Amino acid sequence: MSSGEFENSAEAVGGPGAEKPVQPPSQLLILAIDDDSGMLGFYKSVMSGEGVRLETSMDPTLGLELVESLNPDLTLLDLTMPGIDGMEVLQRIRQRDPEARVVMVTGNYSIETAVVAIQAGATDYVCKPVSPEKLRQLVSETRKLVDLDQRGEALEQQLIGVFNLEGMIGRSPRMLEVFDLVRRVAPHLRTALITGETGTGKELVARALHNLSPRAGRRCAVFNCSALVDTLAESQLFGHRKGAFTGAVSDQVGMFEWANGGTVFLDEVGDLSAAAQSKLHRVLENGEVQKLGFPQATRVDVQVIAATSRDLKVEMKSNRFRPDLWYRLNMIQIHLPPLRERREDVVLLARHFLAHYAAEYGKELKRISRRAESALLAYSWPGNVRELKNVIARGCMLARNRMFDMEDLPEEVRNQSSAAFALPTSLEQAEKRAVTHALAKTKNKALAARTLRISRTRLYRLMEKYGLAADSIDDEKSKEAASD
Template sequence: MTQGAHILVVDDEVNIRGALVTLLEKKGHRVRGAGTGEEALEQLEVVPADLVMTDLKMPGIGGMEFLRRLKEKWPETELVVMTAYGSIDTAVEAMRCGAYDYLTKPIDRERFPIVVEKALERHALATENKQLKSRLDTRTRFDQMVGDSEPMRRVYNMVGMVAESDVTVLLTGESGTGKELVARAIHHRSARANGPFITLNCGALPENLFESELFGYDKGAFTGAMATKLGRFELAHEGTLLLDEVGELSLKSQVDFLRVLETKEFRRLGGTKVIKVDTRIIAATNRNLEAAVKQSDFREDLYYRLNVVPIHLPPLRERAEDIPLLVNRFLIAFSTQYRREPKEVSRDAMRLLRLYAWPGNIRQLRNLMERLVVTVKDAMIQPEHLPEEIQASKEDARTMLVTLGAPLEQIERDVIQRTLAEVTNHREKAAKLLGISLRALQYKIKEYGIRA
């Protein structure tokens, strides 16, 4: 059950107010009481509440006027009204005006905690979504790149450092980690931003077509060459050329490309004219090129020409804290694209998404969100809506993957973040689970810049 929430109970009957305050305090909440609507509004000015529970008939301002003022000043605060059985129509009207639910007096002790819990869950979800949208807005300057984790901050820093120069960049990382997005971000922040951004997928081309795709050909160069065709290198003049999956180039294609990379000069197939181009090169690969060099599968001289500034894209499993941001971005995008009502992900479902290893990385997450927007009719995505392999990840709820060779500071930071997520950012509980003092935990949170 959600604990540690700020709750305000408003009721002019002292005994009822006191009983509800005591009951909620036993559930671990921070609870205050007020006898009138005016007193409640004064208290809220000092300390806002996550949930307000109010009687509808009170001296001074009435319950409906109190509801109006509350929602006008604190729209995120959830409100549950309490009313006598004969005034249910008024309670329903209150719900139309923004109240979450109502309870009839005398209060049903079985229904009471259920209504409180659901109201608090709704408040927590709304607050999280507001924070996610705010954090998403701060990242729009990175061309659809989403993430606020330490690994992604390092990527942003590198993008900022290399964008203004024409230095060759080698993007590495598993398939689906967003290498093309990073390449576009570099291009859009460079002096070449008004020039073309051209891509060539080296892994999709057979060796005999690579040269014509990269350099183009003149009319009559071969049977079927009915007109001159510009190659990608020439099309990217005064812009940027991304060579994706560069590790898949054949050795012959590597030789052809290396020569042009060094001279920025080439001839089209069947042509005699030397063409000079001003093109920035960004290469991307999911292969370990250093290992490929040792195995003689990749030329060492080309590797060093490409690897002037390496930028590594972390797999999604190493930046699980970014998953809520990504989920929110994809849900908004696909709901708009398919004209569906906006969807949210429940806390339990989000927890499973964060625990899953994501072998297909961001591409896999994106495809899943698109599927859920189309196939789930409910407004709230629950664990049962997720694929079986993701539901199974709940068995690993208290384990986490650690990459061999990772800095100890990074591992410690990840453990603290995972623990805080497990206890919904309850610092006292997190400190107890970690076996350290609350003061030590707060110091670590500040030291690592953890948002909790």
């Protein structure tokens, strides 16, 4: 995109003040797994008309598949069945979803199995024959818990509303600081520089600044400085007169003139040519636009927001960026930290995207499983929020069940988390893993030693012991870091 106008609406679902209508109590979904058809018939007769949708299976393997696909509010599970034993079914259900509610039903009560079942995560353990009263009691308890869950979800939506600035979601202290800065800067905006890695939300911040500024109702031109060759970029930004260069067959109004009275957002400002940088400096300094092929300058009054994923100080040192322009732009700098440095935002963002894409793809996806959330938390997100958004979008598109689970995540996310969460089998393995991890993360021995809270000598000994190569580790930096 090289030019365009921001739509003023926030793209968030359930933004601040978005009141949700009160939901009527929803139907409970109960699954009964029992090889005795008489028992299943009994369940049906008691629970029909109680606001319950009852699904049944006489086969435990099929029953397990139903648990996966339906994600029931409650599973009534017979303990002794041919094929897979009820206890194993219980374990498999709980492995997949540690919050699943499963009531074990048995013909032969024993304290020992009751204890084992409860330890394995069963919600309750009841004996056959089950009285209709007991069954109704289980239904009403489940309803209360489901109501609580729903209230929790509603609160979560409200939370998303609170931690939302113009469609930007975040609850980490660093993002709340960004929100605060945006709110304080926007009313007095002249120029601002937004920095941060790719996908951290720079364009969203620019959008928020414009929307919260006094010029919200005016035009906002978006220009990607890396998208065009130099002369074309110059003519699009500052305009040209007919005949200014080969191919300039008519006069062109530049973006600054077009957005006069409003905002110009320059994305990847570090990619501007030297000539364009000098012209931009003139706009910022005197409000004057110099058209190509026209001697007289035009006056404009625009607020300029620039963004970059490069380090402009480095660009400046190697003479690729004008220092005077940098000082001008950098008067207000808003830095967006990478997602790996604000992990508190990961789950909130993931749930926000889940609600959005579940609605978009018409899926009944209500929540993300605990282990999938752990995997999301363990992953390093090199593509930042954009990558997280794409991962959830893809998962929602492909998901077959009511819960977003591990299988809905791409391999790289699953793999990294399994490496991080697998339990080491010995103390030595744990030690080796900790050292490897610290070195990989810091790429610096002194910092790694500090992270591990051990001396550098001890770190060297451990590296030697586990044959960890020092090639990629920066020794010079280590010295600096150690001396500071």
